[in-house]
Amino acid sequence: MPTLNHFLILSFVLFAIGVAGVLLRRNIIIILMSLELIFNSANISLAAFSYFLKGLNGMIFVVFNITVAAAEVAIGLAILVTVYRNRKTVNVDEIGDMKG
Amino acid sequence: MEQIFFYIFATIAVLSAIGVISVRNPVHSAFYLMVTLLQVAAIFILLRSPFLAAVQVFIYVGAIMVLFLFAVMVLDIGKEELTEAFNQQSVIAIPAVVVMLALIAYMIIGGKLSAPVGGYTDGILIGHGTEVLGKELYTKYLFPFEVVSILLLVALVGAIVLVMKDRQG
Numbered sequence: 001m002p003t004l005n006h007f008l009i010l011s012f013v014l015f016a017i018g019v020a021g022v023l024l025r026r027n028i029i030i031i032l033m034s035l036e037l038i039f040n041s042a043n044i045s046l047a048a049f050s051y052f053l054k055g056l057n058g059m060i061f062v063v064f065n066i067t068v069a070a071a072e073v074a075i076g077l078a079i080l081v082t083v084y085r086n087r088k089t090v091n092v093d094e095i096g097d098m099k100g
Numbered sequence: 101m102e103q104i105f106f107y108i109f110a111t112i113a114v115l116s117a118i119g120v121i122s123v124r125n126p127v128h129s130a131f132y133l134m135v136t137l138l139q140v141a142a143i144f145i146l147l148r149s150p151f152l153a154a155v156q157v158f159i160y161v162g163a164i165m166v167l168f169l170f171a172v173m174v175l176d177i178g179k180e181e182l183t184e185a186f187n188q189q190s191v192i193a194i195p196a197v198v199v200m201l202a203l204i205a206y207m208i209i210g211g212k213l214s215a216p217v218g219g220y221t222d223g224i225l226i227g228h229g230t231e232v233l234g235k236e237l238y239t240k241y242l243f244p245f246e247v248v249s250i251l252l253l254v255a256l257v258g259a260i261v262l263v264m265k266d267r268q269g
Binding site for chain 1 (some may be wrong): 117130142143152171172174175201215218220225232260264
């Protein structure tokens, strides 16, 4: 049986890959997909803690987390469609109007 | 035995996650992400929560990825950005990610579980996992459940309002 550390290390490797995707890529769709990777790594972590503590709270948190992820994707893609309609680009370097 | 399956799922998940952020075409990225999400569902089964695995497959692979592919296809974004997918901050970003990973590894290796252990053993979770989860969700966690349903409604309305064309103009 794999231990808690196995699951945590897998979770944080996926988290680091997701953060790298958000920082490195320019295409806004791939940035949203990297956000999904980060959500999933958090879910693995919560489910692993829930299992190894023999409780249910982590699993219920995962259910809520998946719901919030669905809402986030719906809003994110709606913003993306609006931005693409107005600017004809998905490159985040060109969408910098609100930069301070 | 379980260890072997864990390593298989983990390896495929990490490799396809690297695929998500390194390929140029967003459609290929979406398919790699689908593979990663399926492996995460398998990891949930290893953690004795088949309900979460089913939800993961239905919502992530079924709904969210279809939404992504739909956006990519409708907007026809795939073709224009085939050159220079990475931006210039990689010199700073890669060391930052490596340092973050090292710090987290230090914390994982140094830490140990000290929280009180509950009563849901393997036997309960395998036989009645979905049942106990549902009971808990509709009794103890009823208020967060309602809040989350309102959040979904607001997201639905918000998405429609955002993409609606202006009627007056």
